[in-house]
Amino acid sequence: MNQSVIIDVLTIFPEFFDAVFDFGIIRRAKLAGIVEINVHDIREYAMDKHRMVDDRPFGGGDGMVLKPEPIFAAIENLVGMSDRDAYPQGTRVVLLSPQGKPFQQADAVGFSEEANHIVLICGRYEGVDERVNDALVTDEISIGDYVLSGGEPAAIVVVDSIVRLLPEALGSETSAVNDSFSNGLLDCPHYTRPAEFRGMKVPEVLLNGNHAQIEKWRFKKALEKTEAVRPDLITNENGER
Numbered sequence: 001m002n003q004s005v006i007i008d009v010l011t012i013f014p015e016f017f018d019a020v021f022d023f024g025i026i027r028r029a030k031l032a033g034i035v036e037i038n039v040h041d042i043r044e045y046a047m048d049k050h051r052m053v054d055d056r057p058f059g060g061g062d063g064m065v066l067k068p069e070p071i072f073a074a075i076e077n078l079v080g081m082s083d084r085d086a087y088p089q090g091t092r093v094v095l096l097s098p099q100g101k102p103f104q105q106a107d108a109v110g111f112s113e114e115a116n117h118i119v120l121i122c123g124r125y126e127g128v129d130e131r132v133n134d135a136l137v138t139d140e141i142s143i144g145d146y147v148l149s150g151g152e153p154a155a156i157v158v159v160d161s162i163v164r165l166l167p168e169a170l171g172s173e174t175s176a177v178n179d180s181f182s183n184g185l186l187d188c189p190h191y192t193r194p195a196e197f198r199g200m201k202v203p204e205v206l207l208n209g210n211h212a213q214i215e216k217w218r219f220k221k222a223l224e225k226t227e228a229v230r231p232d233l234i235t236n237e238n239g240e241r
Contacts, residue, residue: 003116005166007037008078009155010071011122012053014041016152026160029169037159042066045073054125063126071121071132078119084138090116092138096151096158097123100140103158107141111158112165120158122151184233185226188218 009017017039021030029035043051047069054064076082079091087093092115101107111118121128121137133140143154163169191202205217226233 005035006117008119009039045070066128068129068131093119094139095121095137096154100142103141108161111162120155124150185222188222
């Protein structure tokens with residue numbers, strides 16, 4: 001994908017993102033024109049003079065629910081329509097919520113390769129009116145089995161994981177390929193100078209210049225790390241996890 005990817009973030013707390021996308025890889029990608037990131041205040045799309053974006057849930061219960069009207073208006077403004085079946089090719093509208101599908105490296109790869117316009121809806125309070133999910137959302141995503149105060153931290157995680165995979169964002173074609181989870185395993189251990197520090201030595205195999213041996217060692221260590229820390233990632237001979 002050669003064109004710049006546009007990422008729009010919808011939130012009721014736009015100040016949460018002040019300067020957060022102005023560092024490291026994301027900053028370089030923005031300056032290089034690889035990605036454009038915009039943060040939008042959902043309150044700007046509210047229908048009343050008080051800019052109300054939430055209300056009590058039908059049926060009773062604790063908390064508040066984000067109203068559908070401002071979010072529909074925002075999507076209509078950003079995407080040009082409020083029917084996910086008619087979105088332009090490459091458009092993904094993502095709801096960030098604890099009820100979503102667990103976000104994995106394969107999902108980040110898919111977004112980076114297939115999407116040219118990503119809209120992230122940051123949930124808040126007890127959630128978002130389900131009609132938003134029914135009509136607008138192409139992907140409902142969770143970054144883990146825990147509850148946050150809102151989708152803003154999750155949006156940062158998702159943006160970072162996608163942007164670093166965009167062509168030329170990292171400056172090296174192999175950097176992302178060798179990341180943890182890219183081959184189903186955790187990453188191998190890494191070392192740098194000095195070769196010995198406080199009696200702890202860098203493994204000799206990494207110093208001998210034999211790249212075939214180094215790759216074999218790295219795979220072995222990645223497998224050992226995965227078996228020790230994330231055995232659920234290991235697939236057995238029957239294809240079961």
